[in-house]
Amino acid sequence: MQLSGLHVYPVKSMYRLSPASARVEPWGLAGDRRWMLADASGRFVSQRENAALGQIRAELATDGSLALTAPDGSRIDVPAPAVTAGAPLADVEVWGTRFRAAEAAEEAHRWIAEHLGDYRLVHLDDPRARPVDPDFSEPGDTVSMADGFPLLLATTASLDELNALIAAEHPEGHETLPMERFRPNAVVTGTKPWAEDGWRRIRIGELTFKVVKPCGRCVVTTTDQESGERRGPEPLRTLARHHKLLKKAAFGQNLIPERPAGVEGDVFGTLRVGDEVEVLEDGAHWPEHGLL
Secondary structure, three states, rough: OOEEEEOOOOEEOOOEEOOOEEEEOOEOOOOOEEEEEEEEEEEEOOOOHHHHHHHOOEEEEEOOOOEOOOOOOOOEEEEOOOOOOOOOEEEEOOOOEEEEEEEHHHHHHHHHHHOOOEEEEOOOOOOOOOOOHHHOOOOOEEOOOOOOOEEEEEHHHHHHHHHHHHHHHHHOOOOOOOOOHOOOOOOOOOOOOOHHEEEEEEOOEEEEEEEEEEEEHHHHHEEOOOOOOEEEOHHHHHHHHHHOOOOEEEEEEEEEEEOOOOOOOOOOEEEEEOOOOEEEEEEOOHHHOOOO
8 A cells, every 4th residue: 555645735625735745743734724714703614615715726835824826817925924923813613613823914814805705814823722523532632724633544446436336326427536526635545445444543654643533525525626616416425325434425534643752843754655554453443432
């Protein structure tokens, strides 16, 4: 088994970056979803509400600042706001968890309003501010502004099987879905279909990860990530019929990185496309949560 792809999403629900390597931090890949849009109530905004988010390209500098480019070519550079320099803090919320994030400059909000809607652009100044769901984590585990967990893993074999199932459901023909529809961080080749559903702990290259929870899927998977168009009920309809875990249409598994022995800082190591992937522990374990 091999790591065949890496994806980082600098702004939650915006377009991806696909580097050849990425540093792993306790809360996810470096730079992944440290920015997001929030509505007037502070709740996160994603492609679920506004598919146009996926059409905004985001470039990420080493200091955490952004360059955003809209489909019409309009571009803005957004410095990372620093609380220590007086940037205002906003109360924001992701899936019921409230925490504080630093607001970008007003110029950025105006640009966002022009291209997407009346939203605020915020930056997770303190990546320890948001805990992972305690039902699936250890005390001290934190996450960026991703939906729930530091990393999402998917396998090409499961995507191939899903596409075969969709084709069987649509004898009249249906488009082949690309991996980008599922917005994973790590893509693995060389497995059997759905093998990841039984993993409990894995090694990718030099690092180890707990496999903690299947990923229940939503309308974002029906959205073409290149055009922003909603493309009908697939893959949700076929997943609901053929692959439900924890009572949800599921695809992919959520990961929490483990701190390597002797590492004290916030950089655990680096993942590289081509890294070997090894299953260290397996055996489906979600029924212990009473949710299967």
